Amino acid sequence: MNISIIITNWNGISLLKKYFEKVILASPEASEIIFADDASGDDSVSFIKNLQKKYPKIKIMAHHKNQGFGKNSNNAVSRAKGELVVLLNSDIDPHPGYISKCLSHFSDPKVFGVGFAELNHENYGKIFWKNGYIQIEPGISTQTHISAWISGGSSIIRRSEFLRLGGFDGVYKPFYFEDLDLGLRAWRSGYQLLWEPKAVVEHKHESTMSKKPKTLLTYVKERNHLICVHRNISNISLLRQNHLFSFLRILSGPNYIKIILAASRQLKKYPPPVTFPQLTDLEVFSLFK
Template identity: 30%
Template sequence: MNPSVAVVILNWNGQKLLEQFLPSVVQTDYDNLKIIVADNASTDDSVAFIKKQYPQLGIIVNDQNYGFAEGYNKALQQVNADYFVLLNSDVEVPSNWISPVIKLMESDSKVAVAQPKIKLYANKNSFEHAGAAGGFIDSFGYTFCRGRLFDALEEDNGQYDSDIEVFWASGAAFFIKASIWKEVGGLDADLFAHMEEIDLCWRLKNLGYKVLCCTKTEVYHVGGGTLNVGSPFKTYLNFRNNLIIMQKNLPFWEAFYKVLSRLWIDLAAWFQFAFKGQWKFVFAISKAHCHFFKYFFKTAAKRKKPQVKLSQHSGVYNSSIVWSYFIKNKKKFSEINRL
């Protein structure tokens, strides 16, 4: 029998998304599967809808909205399986989306995490922002994807159809061995949402585990189901969490100068938003920096050995993606220097 797999969909006031996308999930072709909806104290009729329309599914109801990170931590404490799949509620899946990923992960005991290709629901020929064909990071902690640099999405013409080791896997369809999830304690609840999966992958890579992208299968993500791209709160989380995960996971002196460099780069973004009169984003960056310094010592206490130089990991662009994209006008992953 295949390893047991639990697909867990975290929901918060997402009844309409569940109505739209659950039908594809329940048609998944895998012989040792359980599907669970973990509800983050929704105030809509999500739970009643699941109980009525999908009584065969498991339901976990959290007592409050814990966000993405702690919501999953709370839910997965109650789930038993060999593999956990964290699946966003706004993802459509083909019937055979699980087996190729599990087969790839079973081939190597050091593989902890994997993702399928993440493509755009509205245009299934295009990669999607949150994951594409695997996540990468540059020397200054900026994240991007094979198939997506900043907001430039590529068409999928098979150019990235290789199952390679990447730096991070997307939380939109995140496969992880349950034993390894428990080994490292899951996601960092203080991150709340955004970049928590990158932090988890970074911690695992520091421990010697691998993160892969399986390109033999794909899923289709709407994106922005909870927080859209234009949300100041999303901007706040991204700026704040990026600094936090760098402080947590880099060796001390590398963390010192790279976090300092990022603060200056963030300041440039602050002035750009101010010049455009986009004050809600100016405030979001300021708030992110204030939070980072307020909780600096709390984050420092989370630093764990070993901490490996970023350049020694797979999936790292040992240069500046900001420089390559905005100054050198490199808009495709294939156009940047070899990784």
């Protein structure tokens, strides 16, 4: 199978100097490495242009206006030539063989994507419903396991099916919950997501996102958590629970009404992606009990 790698970036010059070449050396299976820059204001693009002289399979896709993580990734996937596409954050240091250990899973046409095992955080994604919201928790296993989602910065996906589902939903701009949302849509559409413990990467958690104000990160996370419910839950009983617990959150912290209003505005801006429903939301939850 032809394989592309996409590394997304925003003002991550220090991370690129540490990890970009390591990705190239650990990924001999890749026919191209797409550097997707989201309108950085630092020297990221210049650095990669110089590295391109040494590694001509690097391709540069640089935006002049910030698109947000989801749209930047979608644009890069649409440009990729590979049947399979590796999605990496700029602070990922992959171990040798991380790609090859996933490839056999794609002999099953139902497999949408495979998540890598992040060293010291070796777990797959579990979901459950509680207190009116989709809840997530780590699942522990030493074997290949189904996963509710795979990370948008640490996984390998089937390009055709990613594009068929519309990729990451732009409603989550600038970041947070895109990968959970995509995972839920994939499961509801009849695909499978796997987690492969033998495909090891180190996630250094040095993302430039961590430099943003904590209050902004909390606000976006809360807003997008609520959006994820309204994008992916259709069961009337669950939606009623969400309305009840949202009201209780307002009573305990009046600022939550700002979250509700912001989520409502965002949902109106972005029509929902195309889905091909084969499982209900309750059936997807039941897979992870």
